[in-house]
Amino acid sequence: MNMIKKIGMLLAGTFFCLSLVVSPAFSATLNYRLKWLFNTSVAGDIMADSGGFFSRAGLDVRVKEGGPEKNAIKELELGYADFGVASADQVIRALDKGADVVVLAQLFQVNPMQWIYRADQPEIRTLNDLRTRHIGVTFGGNDETIMNTLLAMAGLTPKDVRISSVRFDFTPFLKKKVEVWPVYRNSQGVILEDKLAKEGEFVKFFNPADFGVSFVANSVVTSGRMMKKHPEMVRTFITALMAAWEFAMDPANSYRVLSDITKRDKGTRDDIREKQLGETRLLIKPSSQIKIGTIDRAAWVQTETIMVKEKQVKARVYVEKRLAGPAF
Amino acid sequence: MLFRRIYQFLIVYIIGLAGLLAIKYGMGLSDYVIPGIELVAETAGRVVSDYFFDVLNTLSVTILGQFISIVLAFTVGILGRKSSWVGSFIKVMAYNIQAYPIVALAPIIFILLGDGFLSRLLIASMICYFPLLLSVLGIMAAPIKDIEHFYIATGRMRWQLEVKIRAFENLSKLTTVIAGSATLAMAGTIVAEFIAADAGIGYSIRIALYQSDLSGILVALFMIGIVISVYQGMLESLGEQMKTKWSAPKGGDLL
Numbered sequence: 352m353n354m355i356k357k358i359g360m361l362l363a364g365t366f367f368c369l370s371l372v373v374s375p376a377f378s379a380t381l382n383y384r385l386k387w388l389f390n391t392s393v394a395g396d397i398m399a400d401s402g403g404f405f406s407r408a409g410l411d412v413r414v415k416e417g418g419p420e421k422n423a424i425k426e427l428e429l430g431y432a433d434f435g436v437a438s439a440d441q442v443i444r445a446l447d448k449g450a451d452v453v454v455l456a457q458l459f460q461v462n463p464m465q466w467i468y469r470a471d472q473p474e475i476r477t478l479n480d481l482r483t484r485h486i487g488v489t490f491g492g493n494d495e496t497i498m499n500t501l502l503a504m505a506g507l508t509p510k511d512v513r514i515s516s517v518r519f520d521f522t523p524f525l526k527k528k529v530e531v532w533p534v535y536r537n538s539q540g541v542i543l544e545d546k547l548a549k550e551g552e553f554v555k556f557f558n559p560a561d562f563g564v565s566f567v568a569n570s571v572v573t574s575g576r577m578m579k580k581h582p583e584m585v586r587t588f589i590t591a592l593m594a595a596w597e598f599a600m601d602p603a604n605s606y607r608v609l610s611d612i613t614k615r616d617k618g619t620r621d622d623i624r625e626k627q628l629g630e631t632r633l634l635i636k637p638s639s640q641i642k643i644g645t646i647d648r649a650a651w652v653q654t655e656t657i658m659v660k661e662k663q664v665k666a667r668v669y670v671e672k673r674l675a676g677p678a679f
Numbered sequence: 680m681l682f683r684r685i686y687q688f689l690i691v692y693i694i695g696l697a698g699l700l701a702i703k704y705g706m707g708l709s710d711y712v713i714p715g716i717e718l719v720a721e722t723a724g725r726v727v728s729d730y731f732f733d734v735l736n737t738l739s740v741t742i743l744g745q746f747i748s749i750v751l752a753f754t755v756g757i758l759g760r761k762s763s764w765v766g767s768f769i770k771v772m773a774y775n776i777q778a779y780p781i782v783a784l785a786p787i788i789f790i791l792l793g794d795g796f797l798s799r800l801l802i803a804s805m806i807c808y809f810p811l812l813l814s815v816l817g818i819m820a821a822p823i824k825d826i827e828h829f830y831i832a833t834g835r836m837r838w839q840l841e842v843k844i845r846a847f848e849n850l851s852k853l854t855t856v857i858a859g860s861a862t863l864a865m866a867g868t869i870v871a872e873f874i875a876a877d878a879g880i881g882y883s884i885r886i887a888l889y890q891s892d893l894s895g896i897l898v899a900l901f902m903i904g905i906v907i908s909v910y911q912g913m914l915e916s917l918g919e920q921m922k923t924k925w926s927a928p929k930g931g932d933l934l
Contacts, residue, residue: 425711425891428708428709428711429706441891444890444891448710448718449709449710489889490882490885491887491888492889516877518874520785522786522789522790663890
């Protein structure tokens with residue numbers, strides 16, 4: 352009896368503490384959760400805030416930094432965020448598990464996840480050139496899924512290449528233990544390129560999109576509930592955000608954009624930040640005809656097909672039905 | 680002791696899981712945020728055997744790391760017990776190194792040892808060693824005046840005897856510290872696997888995290904909890920047996 356009482360008290364205490372932690376709030380301030388830390392990759396998001404795009408649209412938005420353990424879709428459901436940035440695989444996984452998420456805009460038209468290799472190595476002109484290469488992948492990460500797809504397309508098996516697990520630091524690549532290393536082209540890629548150039552080494556990048564694999568990266572998302580209850584607010588938000596991104600990606604505004612990024616990303620050198628902005632521009636707006644935020648439906652369907660094939664999700668979730676698009 | 684450890688862990692785990700499920704159903708959250716009991720059960724069925732061997736893999740490094748830490752901590756603790764300068768130097772060093780985030784030290788370790796077994800072992804030992812050292816140093820540096828006085832006065836005191844007296848008088852504390860350090864060694868190994876390894880339960884958790892698979896993480900936590908409870912329970916039982924043996928050698932009565 353005593354024991355049951357104790358367990359009961361423990362349970363009650365736990366529920367009380369948890370109820371204090373979880374607060375299903377909706378306030379006048381909108382929370383926008385980014386996927387990663389403040390850096391040049393989120394130039395448009397920073398400008399939307401510091402450039403007054405949100406406030407001029409009559410919105411009070413708190414732009415919150417992301418990070419490795421932050422997940423915008425979970426925060427949407429928990430009421431901690433109203434809008435967020437998530438990668439396509441996160442969206443598809445969430446839909447697979449019954450989450451109510453809607454895609455408003457696709458930020459990256461080209462996935463920044465690419466592979467770097469030294470220019471003195473044989474060039475990767477065809478997928479068959481991957482044969483016998485020592486390739487780094489993050490086991491469980493997007494790059495593993497993408498690499499598996501590329502190898503399958505080339506008719507190669509994991510035995511035809513040498514795969515190594517990658518981690519946070521670049522030592523195996525710098526020490527030439529691994530030849531082909533996954534990087535985010537517009538952030539880590541620029542830093543590594545600069546570092547190796549100082550040592551007299553030059554690099555090339557292997558972009559899966561050049562070989563027909565368009566795995567979608569970061570996109571702006573919200574919940575279906577938000578879309579239904581506050582469609583006007585969603586429209587105002589996404590219009591202001593896309594305008595901020597157009598401003599941020601316009602080379603004419605580089606000085607202003609870089610100065611605003613510097614205020615939030617103090618750890619990066621100015622020249623690196625400038626190069627990163629240039630690379631980000633190529634991924635977000637690869638040509639003047641492409642409007643920022645355009646949703647590439649075919650790429651989304653391909654991303655889902657790859658994930659089904661790779662057993663990342665059990666069955667199709669028909670992600671195309673959840674692509675609202677910036678002009679909905 | 681062993682049985683108590685296991686059921687205490689089960690109570691904690693069930694309370695935690697019940698709390699999560701209460702939030703899930705109370706707030707109507709999807710399986711993506713908090714997995715339902717069916718999804719956890721389905722995931723467990725799929726991964727439990729793999730995770731079990733992963734935990735055993737981690738445990739093997741843990742045990743070795745803990746053993747190295749215990750040997751080192753006792754060696755340094757015994758050597759440093761006399762000199763107040765050496766003792767305080769070791770303490771300062773231990774406090775400082777404990778404050779360094781292992782994630783920041785990891786790249787240095789990987790450059791020196793590469794990523795694999797040795798890095799895991801070193802990180803596990805580092806996380807386990809310093810708290811253990813501080814406890815051993817504290818115990819070994821504190822004289823048991825009532826007993827030691829007799830041997831000092833009769834000129835029969837030797838360093839081995841001094842260490843034995845202090846260890847015997849603090850046997851409960853030492854047993855608790857050693858059993859507790861198993862958790863630290865396990866946490867250290869998991870951290871190392873999380874940062875850079877291609878084996879062990881930390882590595883599997885990292886993959887589950889990449890895929891936002893909370894059900895996989897819950898199964899992994901269960902496996903870690905149950906295995907570490909058994910291991911700690913065994914250490915505590917061993918400590919009890921040692922205490923009994925020391926207290927009543929050669930079949931004598933307990934004091």
